[in-house]
Amino acid sequence: MTKVQKVKAKLTSYLEHESPDRDVLRSTLETLTERLPSTAIFGGMLREFAVGSARNFTSDIDLVSEVNGREIERALREFSPKRNKFGGFRFASGKWRFDIWAFEDTWAFTQGLVKGRDLTDLFKTTFFNLDAALFHLGRRELLFSSQYERGVLEHLLEINLSANPAPTNMAKRAVRLAVERELAIGPCLAEFILLYESIGSVGGLYAAVVNDLKRHSDYGFPSPYTYRPQRSMEIPQI
Numbered sequence: 016m017t018k019v020q021k022v023k024a025k026l027t028s029y030l031e032h033e034s035p036d037r038d039v040l041r042s043t044l045e046t047l048t049e050r051l052p053s054t055a056i057f058g059g060m061l062r063e064f065a066v067g068s069a070r071n072f073t074s075d076i077d078l079v080s081e082v083n084g085r086e087i088e089r090a091l092r093e094f095s096p097k098r099n100k101f102g103g104f105r106f107a108s109g110k111w112r113f114d115i116w117a118f119e120d121t122w123a124f125t126q127g128l129v130k131g132r133d134l135t136d137l138f139k140t141t142f143f144n145l146d147a148a149l150f151h152l153g154r155r156e157l158l159f160s161s162q163y164e165r166g167v168l169e170h171l172l173e174i175n176l177s178a179n180p181a182p183t184n185m186a187k188r189a190v191r192l193a194v195e196r197e198l199a200i201g202p203c204l205a206e207f208i209l210l211y212e213s214i215g216s217v218g219g220l221y222a223a224v225v226n227d228l229k230r231h232s233d234y235g236f237p238s239p240y241t242y243r244p245q246r247s248m249e250i251p252q253i
Contacts, residue, residue: 018167022061023157025069026150039109043094044152047115050090052153053081054115055134058146061157065145065167066196078115079137079149087115128178134158142185143192144173144201171239173201186211190224199239205232 016024030041047054057079063072080087087104088096096104096115103116118124123140124131131137138147138160145166148159162175172193179185186208193200200208205228212225224242231240 018065019157019159019164022065022148022167023150025064026056026061026157027155029064029069029072036110040111043108043111043113047078047090048152051080051082051087053134053151054078054153055080055149055151055158057137057149058141061148061150061159061163062143062145065148065163066170066198075112075114078113079118079121079134080115081118081134084117084120087117091115122180123176123178126178128176138163139176141175142177142179143189144171144175145198147175169239170198171201172196172198172204174203174207177203177207182207182211183213186213187221190221194220194224194242197241199241200228201239202236205236205240 030037030044055078056076058077059074060072060076063069063074082090084102084104091104091106094106094108096106099105099114099116101114101116101122102120103114105112105114107113118131118134118137121129121131121137121140123129124136129136129139131140134149134151135158137149138158141147143166144160144162147163148157150157160175162173165171166173172189189200189204189208192198208225209228209232223244227242228240
């Protein structure tokens with residue numbers, strides 16, 4: 016079994032596990048699948064199941080559907096969905112929090128950065144390579160890009176689409192994610208972090224990683240960079 020196949024196995028096992036919380040999650044996803052068949056889990060959850068701890072997963076679950084926003088809102092009526100800042104909907108079921116949006120409203124599509132024809136075009140829209148995967152709820156199928164596969168195999172965090180509405184925040188998020196998940200930072204992402212770093216307002220671990228990256232950049236990023244606490248006088252506090 017390949018590492019990517021293990022991601023699907025972990026996710027399937029997670030969704031099928033019987034417990035009060037998982038029963039709520041499974042029931043909610045089954046309801047969505049029945050009402051919105053062409054809906055997929057997208058991005059962050061699949062990243063975490065690839066490089067994090069599936070057992071400890073607690074983050075929001077991102078969903079995208081090929082129907083329009085009105086149909087999504089109608090399908091979610093019993094969950095009292097609220098519009099989020101990205102034009103999709105946020106709702107909760109039990110302890111689980113979800114964000115769902117219409118395929119056509121994906122930011123990179125609306126900005127003309129990527130043409131959205133089918134769900135696999137979502138792979139071109141993610142900032143991180145490790146977000147470029149989806150699990151189709153109706154077909155129970157894991158789909159992913161070659162960049163995602165490489166990231167999983169090499170434990171590598173890299174840029175997939177550099178355009179982003181909040182680059183400074185993404186630089187900080189990239190550092191946090193790389194350190195927490197012990198991921199190597201690819202050269203394009205390293206350059207992005209140095210371009211948009213803002214040490215003035217953030218110290219500690221972030222400053223330590225950025226300063227270490229600057230030293231690494233003197234060699235032209237000959238290989239992916241991995242933070243090692245002993246390289247710095249800073250003691251990371253995560």
